[in-house]
Amino acid sequence: MPCFSLSDNSDKPLFLPRRMVPSKVSLERFEAAVTSMHAIGIQSETVTPVLENLLKLYDYNWEYIEADNFRVLTDAIFDDPDPKEEHKTQANKRTNLDSNHYKKKLRIKHHYDSRTSKMNVHNRRELAEAPVQEVGKLCPQIVCEGKITRSKSRLLIKEQNMEIKVPEDTQTDEDSSHHGGYKDALTISGLPHADKEAFVAHGRNMSDACCSPAITSNKGFSTNFDVASSKSGTGKLSFTYNSSLAHHPDFQVPDMELVCKEMDARCLRKFKILEPNFSFMKLLEDTCQCIVDMGCESSGPRERGIVQIVPAIDYLSKPSVPRELQSNQAGSPCMPPNNHMILGGIHSSSAVPKVPHHDVNDITKGEERLSIPIVNETGNGILPPPFHYIPRNIAFQNAYIDLSLARIGDESCCSDCYGDCLAQPLPCACATETGGEFAYTRDGLLKEGFLDFCVSMIQEPDKHHLYRCKDCPYERLKTETNSNSSNTKVNPGPCKGHLIRKFIKECWSKCGCTKNCGNRVVQRGITQHLQVFLTSGDKGWGLRAAEELPRGAFICESVGEILTNTELYERTNQKTTESRHKYPVLLDADWVTESVLEDDHALCLDATFYGNVARFINHRCFDANIIGIPVEIETPDHHYYHLAFFTTRKIEPFEELTWDYGIDFYDVNHPIKAFQCQCGSEHCRDPSSISRSKSRAPVLL
Ligand SMILES: C[S@@+](CC[C@H](N)C(=O)[O-])C[C@H]1O[C@@H](n2cnc3c(N)ncnc32)[C@H](O)[C@@H]1O
Numbered sequence: 009m010p011c012f013s014l015s016d017n018s019d020k021p022l023f024l025p026r027r028m029v030p031s032k033v034s035l036e037r038f039e040a041a042v043t044s045m046h047a048i049g050i051q052s053e054t055v056t057p058v059l060e061n062l063l064k065l066y067d068y069n070w071e072y073i074e075a076d077n078f079r080v081l082t083d084a085i086f087d088d089p090d091p092k093e094e095h096k097t098q099a100n101k102r103t104n105l106d107s108n109h110y111k112k113k114l115r116i117k118h119h120y121d122s123r124t125s126k127m128n129v130h131n132r133r134e135l136a137e138a139p140v141q142e143v144g145k146l147c148p149q150i151v152c153e154g155k156i157t158r159s160k161s162r163l164l165i166k167e168q169n170m171e172i173k174v175p176e177d178t179q180t181d182e183d184s185s186h187h188g189g190y191k192d193a194l195t196i197s198g199l200p201h202a203d204k205e206a207f208v209a210h211g212r213n214m215s216d217a218c219c220s221p222a223i224t225s226n227k228g229f230s231t232n233f234d235v236a237s238s239k240s241g242t243g244k245l246s247f248t249y250n251s252s253l254a255h256h257p258d259f260q261v262p263d264m265e266l267v268c269k270e271m272d273a274r275c276l277r278k279f280k281i282l283e284p285n286f287s288f289m290k291l292l293e294d295t296c297q298c299i300v301d302m303g304c305e306s307s308g309p310r311e312r313g314i315v316q317i318v319p320a321i322d323y324l325s326k327p328s329v330p331r332e333l334q335s336n337q338a339g340s341p342c343m344p345p346n347n348h349m350i351l352g353g354i355h356s357s358s359a360v361p362k363v364p365h366h367d368v369n370d371i372t373k374g375e376e377r378l379s380i381p382i383v384n385e386t387g388n389g390i391l392p393p394p395f396h397y398i399p400r401n402i403a404f405q406n407a408y409i410d411l412s413l414a415r416i417g418d419e420s421c422c423s424d425c426y427g428d429c430l431a432q433p434l435p436c437a438c439a440t441e442t443g444g445e446f447a448y449t450r451d452g453l454l455k456e457g458f459l460d461f462c463v464s465m466i467q468e469p470d471k472h473h474l475y476r477c478k479d480c481p482y483e484r485l486k487t488e489t490n491s492n493s494s495n496t497k498v499n500p501g502p503c504k505g506h507l508i509r510k511f512i513k514e515c516w517s518k519c520g521c522t523k524n525c526g527n528r529v530v531q532r533g534i535t536q537h538l539q540v541f542l543t544s545g546d547k548g549w550g551l552r553a554a555e556e557l558p559r560g561a562f563i564c565e566s567v568g569e570i571l572t573n574t575e576l577y578e579r580t581n582q583k584t585t586e587s588r589h590k591y592p593v594l595l596d597a598d599w600v601t602e603s604v605l606e607d608d609h610a611l612c613l614d615a616t617f618y619g620n621v622a623r624f625i626n627h628r629c630f631d632a633n634i635i636g637i638p639v640e641i642e643t644p645d646h647h648y649y650h651l652a653f654f655t656t657r658k659i660e661p662f663e664e665l666t667w668d669y670g671i672d673f674y675d676v677n678h679p680i681k682a683f684q685c686q687c688g689s690e691h692c693r694d695p696s697s698i699s700r701s702k703s704r705a706p707v708l709l
Contacts, residue, residue, distance in 0.1 A: 041073065041074070044077065044078050048258065236289060236293045237293065268287070365394055366382060377534060380534070381540070383541040383542070392549050395617055395618065396617060397619070398619065402570065406575060407571060408609070409647075415645065422436035422521065429446070447512040449560075453560035454654050456560070458512075459559070462635055475505065475506050476504075477506070481573050481607060483503060486500070488581075511640050512638070514528050514640065530562060534564050537554035541664075552662055557659040561659075565650045566653070568620075569618050571592070573612065579614065592680075595611045625653070626667075626687070629685060631690075632667045635656050639651070653667060671693070672693075
């Protein structure tokens with residue numbers, strides 16, 4: 009093999025192909041990387057081009073590439089098409105030959121058979137012809153759980169009411185006699201590098217893979233690793249490792265949370281995805297669901313009453329604190345106990361949802377820029393009930409949020425700006441929403457005048473204009489809930505009025521300014537040091553500042569699952585005590601602009617199962633120290649917006665952060681039964697509260 013030496017002082021022969029290597033490249037480090045990859049069976053010809061690309065990508069930052077035993081490099085190699093394979097593809101294109109490589113590609117493309125609209129199993133003859141699996145390649149596969157029974161010439165997967173029919177031409181006698189494992193489960197796999205060996209191994213271990221939420225060991229060929237599940241749980245996506253990788257001493261199954269984060273970043277880089285809620289995990293789950301849906305299309309009636317996990321992210325079940333420190337089953341007023349899960353949106357106690365445990369040092373598990381610890385000073389060791397920490401809102405199922413760039417007109421962005429919009433002599437188009445002046449100061453705080461106005465809107469609603477809807481979605485919500493609970497039809501009451509809220513409009517990706525522009529505060533996420541702590545009273549857990557905060561500082565936004573009103577009805581109609589205590593946030597700031605807003609268009613945020621630290625913010629009547637302000641970021645359509653919390657005054661270190669939920673304690677028809685308020689405010693509105701001094705008119709927040 010030709011050798012090369014770096015131009016200056018070294019003529020040390022290398023096992024690398026001769027090529028131009030920029031002088032920034034350290035020969036020793038390059039060699040170490042190649043040697044390290046060689047140790048796990050990856051040839052230098054494969055490593056070299058990928059490594060060179062990585063070096064360019066990371067601006068020759070070796071530390072990053074060397075970290076974690078060249079993890080970035082290993083990942084990149086597995087992501088990159090094998091040069092040999094690519095070479096073969098080119099050759100195939102030229103000669104039009106139907107090589108194994110080409111067949112493999114066909115398998116990827118056609119595992120969904122458009123003629124029959126059914127999930128298809130690869131033709132096993134084709135698999136038998138495929139070359140031996142390459143070292144260390146991963147093979148995603150869809151696993152359909154269920155029993156396979158033989159019916160005449162068909163294999164049927166039966167689970168509950170669903171059948172997946174396997175076309176006859178996918179089975180051979182050879183299959184059934186040689187690969188007994190196929191009788192146990194059906195594998196629908198579909199990426200390159202799947203081969204006969206791997207396939208047999210999958211077949212053998214499929215029942216393990218189906219049952220286990222995590223990694224399943226096997227008898228030597230492959231290791232399955234379930235990463236995502238369809239909502240119904242009938243489809244699962246697994247990765248299979250070739251045995252040489254699985255048993256390599258340096259190989260460790262990566263943390264799926266980290267893998268997903270890395271994939272989010274890679275997808276963002278590679279495909280320039282602008283959707284801020286994009287999540288690789290969601291993509292995998294949707295893929296599972298799509299395959300199950302499409303597979304079931306022509307297979308008789310769809311499953312009814314199927315258990316829907318919201319969504320089941322098994323991989324998050326990584327214990328990070330001792331089990332004895334986990335909270336008990338009682339759950340908090342905000343969380344259903346662990347033996348409840350969503351059944352088509354309704355809770356059922358028939359199955360146990362997989363919920364992640366907490367990391368006491370950081371409840372966000374690295375999702376935020378700062379760690380937010382859990383502090384329990386009582387010494388009883390209890391932690392908050394588990395939930396899935398998400399830093400950004402995620403649609404549950406039907407919420408439609410139009411984030412198209414085309415929707416953002418010139419008046420709603422500042423594409424001609426550059427740098428920091430707040431540093432420019434004149435405010436840009438993004439300040440129009442706030443009357444031609446930015447809502448933020450150069451220090452990233454809310455401007456006094458803007459904040460004063462927002463606070464007065466909450467504290468003195470009578471001084472502000474209230475808009476009354478003709479057919480109020482909020483009143484419908486109350487009616488729906490109460491009709492259902494009493495089995496009698498109640499007509500929605502008249503709208504009690506909504507405040508015409510003041511929006512902040514932040515610059516965003518269609519704008520010309522940078523990410524550090526002063527008009528981008530909420531989208532940068534949490535920047536203040538906070539703690540989730542167990543309050544001394546009966547309020548349960550709360551959120552507090554870990555440092556002194558000035559007035560007008562951004563704390564966090566209210567994050568949860570985005571639900572339509574219809575989906576919210578379904579959730580609130582549950583009869584369990586726990587569920588009646590959830591506090592969804594209605595995104596009602598724009599309800600004023602529509603005469604009739606359908607329940608499938610009115611949106612809200614529910615942080616019960618998926619949320620951020622805002623789910624710990626307790627209520628305080630009237631003089632709460634934080635305020636929720638609607639913020640427009642990705643879309644000028646105010647059906648969907650962010651609800652951001654800012655301090656209304658200076659906050660002392662370790663002072664609890666409280667928000668006025670706007671509860672009307674006299675409203676007996678409210679879909680959520682009000683708690684007995686322990687806010688301690690001298691203005692407490694709860695008539696049953698001892699500290700009550702005077703009640704005030706409720707406001708919908
Ligand atoms: C959004 S959660 C806040 C976090 C909650 N304390 C926890 O432990 O998860 C709302 C729930 O907290 C409790 N809560 C909030 N503010 C309260 C208050 N002022 N008085 C009594 N309980 C309160 C109620 O049980 C309410 O249903």
